[in-house]
Amino acid sequence: MATIQKYRERSNVQRNTTDWNAKLPNPKTHIRLLTILPGRQIEELRCTCSTISLDDRPKYNALSYVWGNREAKAQVTVNGVQVTINKSLAGALRRIRHEREPTVIWADALCINQDDEDEKKYQIDLMHRIYGECENCLVWMGDIVVKGDSSVAAELAARAALNAVRIIAGQPHDQDLGWPGQYPVATSVDGKGLTAGAALQSMMDCEWWQRIWTVQEVCLPPKATVLWGPLEISFQTIMDGASYMVQPDEHPQRNNIFDLFQEGTAMYPRLHTSPYTIPVLSIAHARLWNQSRTDSLYRLWRFRDRRSTYPKDKLFGIWALLNKAYLPDIKPTDYVLDIVVLFSRLMISLLRSLDSLKPLIGWRGERETAGLPTWVLDLAQPEDSACTSDFWTHDIAWRQFHASSGLPPFKPPAKQAEDLTLLTLNGIRVDKVATILMDLRHTRECLWRHGFEDALKGQAGKDDIMYQYNNLIQGKFGENRERVTDESWHGEA
Incomplete structure (x- = not known):
């Protein structure tokens, strides 16, 4: 408890006794902060809500948790008003609460008006400051349960x-x-x-x-x-x-x-x-992305398998970590856009910023978003789908081979077409690919050249090293996962 106690002693946020969910003076700079009033474990949760500008450098902790089962509810009193919240958040607030001292935190479900779409889009753009300027992020894993036992x-x-x-x-x-x-x-x-x-x-x-x-x-x-x-x-x-x-x-x-x-x-x-x-x-x-120039395509793929309630959160859920230089046509205010329009704009933005067709490589398998054009990357991965998106192997090949040697350089579309189902490109049509040099999916040398041998050593047998590499880089793990047959190396170009 030492970490949390040290923070309590330094908190300087002033309370606000007005309506806890009142409109923010400026949603681009202001946030709400929650003060958890002291109490014992068995006592009801009582809080006050404050509105403050981040430019005033308030001292607070930020909460990171999952909403959990939306049907499981609990009650908390905020500025004298009974508010219904998820049990997951209630558990976190009880864990953080001190018996004698008030505690100031930022928690999304209470500090963002979830019914105000206009406020939400501006607060999304503030996430880099809300979490980046907090004194400590409190990551709530929930109550301890081991093999069904909570004793x-x-x-x-x-x-x-x-x-x-x-x-x-x-x-x-x-x-x-x-x-x-x-x-x-x-x-x-x-x-x-x-x-x-x-x-x-x-x-x-x-x-x-x-x-x-x-x-x-x-x-x-x-x-x-x-x-x-x-x-x-x-x-x-x-x-x-x-x-x-x-x-x-x-x-x-x-x-x-x-x-x-x-x-x-x-x-x-x-x-x-x-x-x-x-x-x-x-x-x-x-955590090192802010120190690197990794493109946003790579960053989007790295956490594509993580789950979200809304498909657009696959983009905006890591918005603060993305390299905005690769997303010139996307803004946080686009959160209100239709999902098909948003993903189509994202794809055009990636094609233009990378100045290549690289965003088109490597996606395979089921598509979750209805009405999405076939050339658009679907960030919404089906919940029960296997790991069928073989992006990383193709990325290695992309960097090592050039089938267009001597041809004019790629010219991305200058702007988004009015018809979002169409991607208009200029190119040269060729016949079927008859022979390939080698299949990189089973080539260990390519992994060694990219520095992954040490990370993989001891993780798998030699014959399965590429499969483990894909799992490693995408955050996938589990038993009895079948390998995917991908015919992408042969076919019409």
Whole structure:
């Protein structure tokens, strides 16, 4: 609780006793902040709502959570008015609340008028400031449940799991590690199988890791703290632990900690750490985007598999992390556009900014958005679809081969056609492709040249390295996932 307590003592936001959901003076600069009034765990939630300009540099924490089951409701009093919220948010507010001191936070469901589309589009453009200028992002993973158990035994297993991560990351940990001996054991002392490994898997199964909005929420702040039930751990420690898990040879003194993953083998000790390392390292990589010139196409593909309630959130959910130089025709105010119009504009913008046909490569499989032109990338991936979007393999080929050598350079469309179903291009028609040099999907050398060998070493057998590479880069993992047959290397051009 030290991190949250330090913040409480420094908070300087003034309360506002007017209507809690009153119109913002200027939605481009002003936000609402929620003050959670002190109280005990069993007492009702009472809050006040303030309106303040970010230019005044208010001190607050920002909350990152998932809305969860929309049918599960709870009540909170805001400025004396009873407000219905999701149970997930209520749980987060109770976890953050202090018994004696008020706590000031920003939480989207209460701090943005969800019924005001005009306000929402401007607040989306403020996300980089709302999260980037907060003192700390509080990441709420929900209550602790391990293998369906929410008892004290589950909490002990969760505590052991977080201590294991701290040890791997080389960080200070609790005096009582939560397991007998020096390292966590495969079976807990209570005999229920609530091990540190099972608890860590339960934390990674939390929906927070699957939602699109949570990516920028944890990437933008100067620091973030994960709250899991009554426990907490620095997000930096979680990232450090993941980095060391894929580089254990550099830290042999911590290798024995891997036996908390019960299915690991002596030959491939990291094989079953991927449910932890892949989503964590994907976020760690995204946190560096502001220091790189990675194009927005790459960034959109990297988190395309994350879920969202509305398809347009696949774009605006990571808007603050995108390289706007590659999206000259898109603005946050476009949030109100029809989804077909929005995705079509996005595709034209990518074609123009990249000055190539690269945005057309690599998408395969089911299409979710009705009425979308076939040449437009559908960011809305069906919930139950397999990983059929083989973008990354084709991206490697795109950078290594040029079939248009000697031909005039590509000229993207100067502007969006009135008919959004049409993409008009100039080109030269050729016949069928008779022969290809090699199939990059099974070429390990191309991975080595791009620096992924170390990340993949020990993750899979040699014959399956490309499949694991695709999973790694897209944040995909799971058992019994069939490989996709892709005939894109042969056909009419």
